[in-house]
Amino acid sequence: MVSFLARRLGQAMIVMLVVTAVAFVMFRFLGDPLLVVLGIDSTEAQRQAVRAELGLDRSIPIQFAAYLGSVLQGDFGISYRLGRAVETVLIERLPATVELAVTGMLIAVAAGIPAGVYAALNRGRLASRLLLSASLFGISMPSFFMGLILIWLFSVKLGWLPSFGRGQVVDLGWWTTGLLSAGGLKALVMPALTLAAFQIAMIMRLVRAEMLEVVRTDYIRFARARGLSHRAVHYRHALRNTLIPVVTIVGLQLGSIIAFAVITEAVFQWPGLGLLFLQSVAAADVSMMSAYLILIAALFVAINLVVDLLYLVIDPRLRGRSDPAWS
Amino acid sequence: MSRPKTRRPPVALLAVTVAGALAMAGPTAAKTLRIGAQADAGTMDPHAQNIQTTISVLSMMYEALVTRDKSLAKAPQLATGWEILGPNEWRFTLRPDVKFHDGAAFGADDVAMSIARAQSETSQFKGFVSNIAETRIVDDLTIDIVTKEPDPVLLDKLGYLFIMDKDWADANNVRRPQDLKEKEETYSVLNANGTGPYVLKSREPDARTVLVRNADYWGALDGDIDEIVFQPISSDPTRIAALVSGQIDLVTAIPSQNVAGLEANPDIKLEVTDEFRTLFFAFDVGSESLQHGDAGGKNPFQDRRVRQAVNLALDSEAIVRTVMRGYATPTGQILAPGNVGYDRELDALSGYDPEAAKALLAEAGYPDGFAFTLDCPNNRYINDEQICRAAAAMLAQVGLDVSLNLMPRAVYFGERLWKRDSTMFLMGFNSPFFDGTYMAQTMVMTTDEESGEGIYNYSMNSDLELDAAIREARGTLDVEGRHRRLQAVYRSIKENVLYAPLHHQVLVYAMRPNVGVRIRPDNWLEIRWVTMD
Numbered sequence: 001m002v003s004f005l006a007r008r009l010g011q012a013m014i015v016m017l018v019v020t021a022v023a024f025v026m027f028r029f030l031g032d033p034l035l036v037v038l039g040i041d042s043t044e045a046q047r048q049a050v051r052a053e054l055g056l057d058r059s060i061p062i063q064f065a066a067y068l069g070s071v072l073q074g075d076f077g078i079s080y081r082l083g084r085a086v087e088t089v090l091i092e093r094l095p096a097t098v099e100l101a102v103t104g105m106l107i108a109v110a111a112g113i114p115a116g117v118y119a120a121l122n123r124g125r126l127a128s129r130l131l132l133s134a135s136l137f138g139i140s141m142p143s144f145f146m147g148l149i150l151i152w153l154f155s156v157k158l159g160w161l162p163s164f165g166r167g168q169v170v171d172l173g174w175w176t177t178g179l180l181s182a183g184g185l186k187a188l189v190m191p192a193l194t195l196a197a198f199q200i201a202m203i204m205r206l207v208r209a210e211m212l213e214v215v216r217t218d219y220i221r222f223a224r225a226r227g228l229s230h231r232a233v234h235y236r237h238a239l240r241n242t243l244i245p246v247v248t249i250v251g252l253q254l255g256s257i258i259a260f261a262v263i264t265e266a267v268f269q270w271p272g273l274g275l276l277f278l279q280s281v282a283a284a285d286v287s288m289m290s291a292y293l294i295l296i297a298a299l300f301v302a303i304n305l306v307v308d309l310l311y312l313v314i315d316p317r318l319r320g321r322s323d324p325a326w327s
Numbered sequence: 328m329s330r331p332k333t334r335r336p337p338v339a340l341l342a343v344t345v346a347g348a349l350a351m352a353g354p355t356a357a358k359t360l361r362i363g364a365q366a367d368a369g370t371m372d373p374h375a376q377n378i379q380t381t382i383s384v385l386s387m388m389y390e391a392l393v394t395r396d397k398s399l400a401k402a403p404q405l406a407t408g409w410e411i412l413g414p415n416e417w418r419f420t421l422r423p424d425v426k427f428h429d430g431a432a433f434g435a436d437d438v439a440m441s442i443a444r445a446q447s448e449t450s451q452f453k454g455f456v457s458n459i460a461e462t463r464i465v466d467d468l469t470i471d472i473v474t475k476e477p478d479p480v481l482l483d484k485l486g487y488l489f490i491m492d493k494d495w496a497d498a499n500n501v502r503r504p505q506d507l508k509e510k511e512e513t514y515s516v517l518n519a520n521g522t523g524p525y526v527l528k529s530r531e532p533d534a535r536t537v538l539v540r541n542a543d544y545w546g547a548l549d550g551d552i553d554e555i556v557f558q559p560i561s562s563d564p565t566r567i568a569a570l571v572s573g574q575i576d577l578v579t580a581i582p583s584q585n586v587a588g589l590e591a592n593p594d595i596k597l598e599v600t601d602e603f604r605t606l607f608f609a610f611d612v613g614s615e616s617l618q619h620g621d622a623g624g625k626n627p628f629q630d631r632r633v634r635q636a637v638n639l640a641l642d643s644e645a646i647v648r649t650v651m652r653g654y655a656t657p658t659g660q661i662l663a664p665g666n667v668g669y670d671r672e673l674d675a676l677s678g679y680d681p682e683a684a685k686a687l688l689a690e691a692g693y694p695d696g697f698a699f700t701l702d703c704p705n706n707r708y709i710n711d712e713q714i715c716r717a718a719a720a721m722l723a724q725v726g727l728d729v730s731l732n733l734m735p736r737a738v739y740f741g742e743r744l745w746k747r748d749s750t751m752f753l754m755g756f757n758s759p760f761f762d763g764t765y766m767a768q769t770m771v772m773t774t775d776e777e778s779g780e781g782i783y784n785y786s787m788n789s790d791l792e793l794d795a796a797i798r799e800a801r802g803t804l805d806v807e808g809r810h811r812r813l814q815a816v817y818r819s820i821k822e823n824v825l826y827a828p829l830h831h832q833v834l835v836y837a838m839r840p841n842v843g844v845r846i847r848p849d850n851w852l853e854i855r856w857v858t859m860d
Contacts, residue, residue: 035737038451043776047745082532083370083505083516089532148564155572163568164560165534269560271534279366279533279561282706284737 008308012301019297020071023290024064033080033286071294077287081280086291089276095176096166097265097272101257103192108199109250113243115200116207120215121234131204138201147194147267154190162187164269191268195261199253206249210242248307255303259296358859359554360842362852363566363575367533367559372515373489374444375504377451382487383852384557387538388428389489389521392419392438393482397845397856399665399761401482404546405433405490405522414477414804415460421468425545427492428519428526435470438462440493440502442472447503454779455484479804483760495520524548524855525555533559550843550858567837571595576842576859579852581835583654583709589837600846601656602834603663604757606708608641608701608718608827610634611750613787619732619750620699628751632691634824637751638677639684640725641718643829650713655830660821661756661766663831665848667806668763668813673821684725696726699750703731704739708755709832715753744785752785755832757849763813767797771820786825793819 033056034047051057055066070077076086115135119128155163167187170180178184214220215238223233262274269275273292280288368384369376392406406419425433439462445452446459458478463471474481496502499514519527524546525538538555558575560566563582569575571592581589581597589595610628611618617626627633643657660673688696701722703715712733719729734742743749756766773789774781780794793816800812820826834846843858 033737035740043779043782044745045776078512081369083372083375084512084532088512148568151565151568155574156568159572162574163572164565164574165558267562267565269534269558269562269565271531275533275561282735282737284735284741 004312005309008305012305015301016294016297020068020290020294021064023293023297024067025060033284035284037080067290076291076294079280079285079288081283081285081288086287089288090273090291090295092176093271093273093276096178096270097258097261097274099178100188100191100195100261100265100270100272101254103188104195104257104261105199105250105254107192107196108203111196112200112203113207113246116204117211117234117239119204120208120211123212132208135201135204138197139205141197143194143198143263144267146197147190147264150190150194151267160186161190163190166271191264191270194264194267195257199257202253203246203250206246207242210245211238214238214241248310251303251307255300258299357553358551359556360552360577360857360859361556361558361575363558363560363569363578365559365561365563365566365580368536368557370505370516371519371527371530372501372504372513373491373519373521374441374447374450374452375516377454377487379850383850384536385489385519385521386523386851387525387555387854388519388523388527389491390523391486391488391490392421393486395486395761395847395853399847401486405438409482411804412471415474417472417474417481418465419470419472421470422545423468425522426543427495427522428541429492429495431492431494433490433492433522434467435464437490437493438470439464440496441488441490444491444496444503445488449504449506451504452487455487457779458484477802477804479801479806479809480760480762480764483762487759489521491515492520528554546855548854549856552854552857552859555854570837570839573839577836577838577844577857579836580850581837583650583652583833583835586652586654586835594840596838596840596842598836598838598844598846599654600834600848601664602757602832602850603665603761603848604708604755604832604850605658605661605663606655606714606753606755606829606832607661608637608829609752609754609786609825610637610827611747611785611787612825613747613789614750617697617699617750618748619702620697622693622697622699627691627693627697630691631824632687633693634827635677636684636687636691636725637722637727638824638827639680639687640727641721641827641829642679643676644679645721646714646717647830650710650717651830651833654833654835655709656833657830658828660817661826661828662763662817663758663848666758666761666763667810668767668800668817670814670817673817681721681725688725688727694726696728698728698730700730700732702739702743702749702752703733704736704753705733707736707739708753711753711755714829747785747787749785754785754826756783759849761849762809763817764797764801764809767813767816768801771816771825772797788825790823 034042034050037050038046055063074087078084079086079089082089115131119131122128151163154161165187166178166184168181168183169176169178170184178188220233220238223237258273260274261272262278264270265272265274266278277289277292280292364380366380368381369378370381371385373385373389390404392404393401394404396402403422405422405425407422409417409419412418419438421433421435421438427433442456442459442462444450445456458474458476458481460473460475463473465471472481499518501513501515505513505516517530522545524541524544526541528537528539530536536557538557540553560569563585566578567581567585567589570578571594586597589597611626612629614626616622616624647653647655647657657676658674659676662669662673664671688694701715701719703711705712715731715733719731722729744752756770758765768780770781770783771788772780772784772794773791774784774787776782796812796816796819800809800816803809803812834848834850836844836846838844841860845853845856847853
């Protein structure tokens with residue numbers, strides 16, 4: 001158990017190091033940060049002076065070593081575009097993205113699981129066929145298009161919901177939330193739905209497939225034979241066993257929702273990490289882009305680690321045994 | 328070109344929208360103008376970022392010595408008047424009884440400090456004040472400015488120099504703009520203290536900047552707007568949906584492909600103005616062989632006939648009609664209307680004639696054309712990417728083998744233009760001083776880093792005769808004389824076919840019918856002229 005944990009942590013560290021290196025090197029080729037630092041009207045002499053001061057004239061491995069050193073001390077540098085410390089800005093934008101992702105995921109779970117169960121238990125009926133075709137739309141429709149349709153309908157035609165921004169935000173000191181005001185909740189509806197659309201479809205299909213699988217197993221047949229009610233069989237026995245893979249997928253998807261909400265955030269001008277990343281790319285804000293990528297990698301590594309540990313908790317067979325694959 | 332006039336919606340509709348706007352404004356009668364823009368102001372520091380959006384937003388809070396009136400002539404702002412004491416010496420009389428937002432009095436020491444601040448290493452406004460040798464405070468409301476060389480556009484440059492309170496700068500340790508190299512985060516990035524009509528109330532970068540009316544403002548405003556909310560919305564369709572659905576009142580710089588849809592909407596009013604920005608292609612005429620391309624070891628663009636052939640091959644009218652949807656004016660020159668030195672005659676097009684272009688190429692020794700790379704930004708000018716795609720197709724029709732290289736502006740400038748490493752490229756030059764001197768001096772003259780001449784001469788053009796003519800024009804303080812000399816300079820540029828001009832850009836702003844805006848051709852939103860019924 002301890003050696004398992006140590007090995008996993010070691011692997012996580014290596015992944016983080018590689019991502020940091022890739023982020024660092026990749027963004028050297030994405031554009032010249034001096035355009036933001038000095039403006040377009042600068043002379044070659046000024047640019048060279050600043051390049052030397054910023055250490056951009058050193059070799060890439062030396063620059064990387066210096067960068068790694070300050071990152072390890074929690075210093076991600078300063079955003080050239082915003083003129084503020086990178087970590088301050090990231091912490092400021094995090095709540096918007098987390099609230100959007102979690103809300104989107106809750107909607108997806110709340111809609112996807114019942115729909116999946118229904119489609120599995122009522123195979124072949126018209127309603128479940130309709131659900132399945134609708135889910136195909138959800139999976140294949142690009143999120144920017146979905147966002148624009150929602151904006152057209154609910155903002156332009158009906159005038160019910162704001163088309164951009166986070167609405168009214170309450171500052172709790174360490175967190176800003178849009179969940180405590182009517183304006184903030186209204187602003188959350190369309191971005192969260194856009195983000196949820198794909199997830200609803202995916203969760204529904206997953207639940208349906210798993211459920212169909214489980215319903216065929218022996219213990220369900222046995223439960224039926226014991227004369228248990230349909231309700232008890234389906235919801236107490238079948239659904240519960242269906243949910244184990246679903247929970248895993250939902251956890252992993254939450255990570256990718258946070259990381260890849262970029263398009264949804266851009267369509268709705270949602271002031272979160274994704275929008276920040278897009279604007280940083282346009283301005284060649286190198287320090288911000290590198291930090292974003294490192295943050296996202298850390299998020300994925302952490303989620304994967306937790307999932308691995310959860311398996312260990314859920315499945316007792318993995319614990320005591322000294323299986324070479326797990327030891 | 329056809330240009331839609333500002334349309335007034337029927338009275339009934341107007342009444343409905345006004346009622347709607349009032350209902351949204353809530354029970355108080357406070358008037359709030361909500362502005363949607365493509366990008367946010369980058370900072371609240373008046374001397375850190377030379378970007379027009381930032382300057383526009385800051386001009387609501389900060390003021391300069393000189394401004395522009397509605398005829399775009401220079402007019403007093405924090406200076407009430409000025410006189411020329413000698414070729415290098417100017418005396419400015421400052422406006423009495425002006426207070427900064429924090430209550431401090433405005434005076435000559437603030438002007439001297441602000442000029443010094445803009446001259447500091449970390450400022451992006453160095454170019455505007457680099458010709459100032461010293462400032463002499465005569466008394467509290469009089470200051471002399473001494474230039475290194477006679478400067479015909481000194482007043483125009485000072486129009487960009489916002490004045491900050493010296494004591495405030497000292498108290499908050501912001502005597503110079505933030506030093507990004509030192510990784511410092513300074514007070515003036517998120518806070519402002521000017522003399523302008525609006526006071527900064529709150530600032531959330533990339534989300535919302537709220538300004539409220541300065542009750543003690545010394546000057547006059549055309550409107551009576553109490554509060555301004557400036558919101559960046561980067562996605563074009565979302566920004567326009569926000570305007571159409573009444574969540575914002577004014578959108579600056581509408582992309583041309585969205586104009587037609589808005590024109591048909593009775594709840595939206597459009598204002599259109601010629602912008603001070605002309606788009607054109609430029610060539611590397613300095614290298615002996617093509618840097619990116621293959622023409623048998625030669626550089627065909629050094630031959631005037633080849634440049635002329637490119638001009639003849641490009642159908643600028645078709646580009647304006649299709650790519651720009653009519654919202655641009657085709658031209659045969661690189662200087663925009665309204666500038667000192669502008670000559671309407673030079674707008675005459677070279678004419679689209681692919682056969683003549685082929686003949687010229689053959690005459691120059693390239694009957695089968697040659698291969699080269701066309702570099703273009705994809706997020707710098709209106710429709711830049713589509714313009715270049717269209718141009719590449721047109722050049723292919725006369726036998727030129729063009730590879731199109733599209734890139735974001737940070738790569739475009741950083742990796743190509745700054746390094747003088749581009750064979751043919753798209754440029755869009757605006758004239759910050761309403762005067763053709765600046766473009767001639769920084770883009771056409773032979774590059775000399777020391778004096779700042781030719782710092783944008785990415786073509787590596789070097790014509791000593793032309794340099795002398797530009798120098799002469801630059802030294803002419805009298806506007807009429809300079810105007811004539813510059814006209815001759817731009818005529819010679821056209822005769823030499825140094826560039827392949829495309830069009831003058833047009834600015835389109837869209838607004839709710841109750842909002843009135845006068846657009847400045849340099850895309851500077853002058854809040855003092857904005858009204859709201």
